[in-house]
Amino acid sequence: MSSLAEQRATAREAIRRRTAGASEQSVAEIVAELDAHVGMAAVKAQVETLIAQAELAKKREALGITSAATPTRHMIFVGPPGTGKTTVAKVVARAFHALGFLPTSNVLTARRNDFVGQWQGHTAEQTAKVLAAARGGVLFIDEAYSLVKDSNDAFGQEAVDRLLVDLEDSRGDFVCILAGYPTEMATFLESNSGLASRFPITVEFPGYNASELAEIVVVIAERNGAVLPVVSIDRIADLCVSVETSGVTGDRAFDNARGCRSMVEKAEANRDARLLKMGDDIEDLDREALLTLEPEDFELPDLWASLIAKQPGAVA
Numbered sequence: 001m002s003s004l005a006e007q008r009a010t011a012r013e014a015i016r017r018r019t020a021g022a023s024e025q026s027v028a029e030i031v032a033e034l035d036a037h038v039g040m041a042a043v044k045a046q047v048e049t050l051i052a053q054a055e056l057a058k059k060r061e062a063l064g065i066t067s068a069a070t071p072t073r074h075m076i077f078v079g080p081p082g083t084g085k086t087t088v089a090k091v092v093a094r095a096f097h098a099l100g101f102l103p104t105s106n107v108l109t110a111r112r113n114d115f116v117g118q119w120q121g122h123t124a125e126q127t128a129k130v131l132a133a134a135r136g137g138v139l140f141i142d143e144a145y146s147l148v149k150d151s152n153d154a155f156g157q158e159a160v161d162r163l164l165v166d167l168e169d170s171r172g173d174f175v176c177i178l179a180g181y182p183t184e185m186a187t188f189l190e191s192n193s194g195l196a197s198r199f200p201i202t203v204e205f206p207g208y209n210a211s212e213l214a215e216i217v218v219v220i221a222e223r224n225g226a227v228l229p230v231v232s233i234d235r236i237a238d239l240c241v242s243v244e245t246s247g248v249t250g251d252r253a254f255d256n257a258r259g260c261r262s263m264v265e266k267a268e269a270n271r272d273a274r275l276l277k278m279g280d281d282i283e284d285l286d287r288e289a290l291l292t293l294e295p296e297d298f299e300l301p302d303l304w305a306s307l308i309a310k311q312p313g314a315v316a
Contacts, residue, residue, distance in 0.1 A: 026098045034091045039212040051095045077179040079205025082256030085179045093138040106137030112146040115159040123155045127162045134174050144178035145188035164194045208256050210244035216260040227292040235295035248307040262301035270297040
């Protein structure tokens with residue numbers, strides 16, 4: 001079996017070899033942007049292969065080689081929060097649009113309350129509105145299993161049934177992506193025999209390790225214009241290692257990259273509080289001083305600290 005790196009290289013080379021115009025070039029650029037994201041090696045390999053396969057299908061179509069049925073490109077994204085599911089959904093939308101499979105690169109994010117109504121007939125109306133708005137792009141249903149709370153949830157089941165009919169009748173008009181936690185998603189698929197057959201592609205998003213979390217923190221901080229001394233980068237790495245060592249990265253509440261953003265925002269707030277204590281001397285601060293995040297500015301985001309505090313043996 002080829003390695004992930006080999007699979008990704010093969011997919012990217014397939015795209016590059018067939019690049020002939022503006023649309024194809026944009027596909028290559030989209031793949032390059034995906035590749036630039038921290039971590040997600042397995043996700044990148046699978047998505048880049050899907051894009052390459054879609055491009056080959058477009059090439060066959062151009063040569064008059066048609067399939068008896070329109071391929072189903074609906075997908076399931078499973079994994080913990082903050083692992084890039086929404087980001088990759090946008091990549092899929094942009095790539096499929098660039099290839100001509102979708103009229104737009106729009107991504108409509110929806111949840112249960114967007115589909116399920118409060119009275120008889122309201123759910124059908126709500127669901128129809130969502131599906132109409134998603135036409136031509138990607139419909140991203142977050143926490144899709146929440147559509148049906150239990151076997152007595154008639155309104156939720158009505159929404160799913162309407163969605164399944166539309167997926168079959170409007171195949172090729174839009175791409176639907178169901179997202180959520182792995183266990184709940186598996187149960188959801190088992191609850192309706194029509195779901196699994198209409199969503200043949202599953203992409204698994206793993207949580208980030210310590211080095212990836214630290215890299216994400218640095219990337220976010222630098223995008224915000226921060227100056228990071230080496231000692232501050234060391235501090236970030238130490239914090240992320242402590243989080244991984246504590247075992248909370250496997251907690252379903254752990255928010256991965258979202259927590260990285262929270263760490264940066266907290267550091268920026270701490271920096272400003274530190275600078276304000278200088279009083280009148282603040283007028284003498286130069287650009288670097290105003291932008292530098294010192295080691296003492298960095299601390300764990302509240303959620304991560306809370307999860308660690310709940311671990312067995314944690315010091316109160």
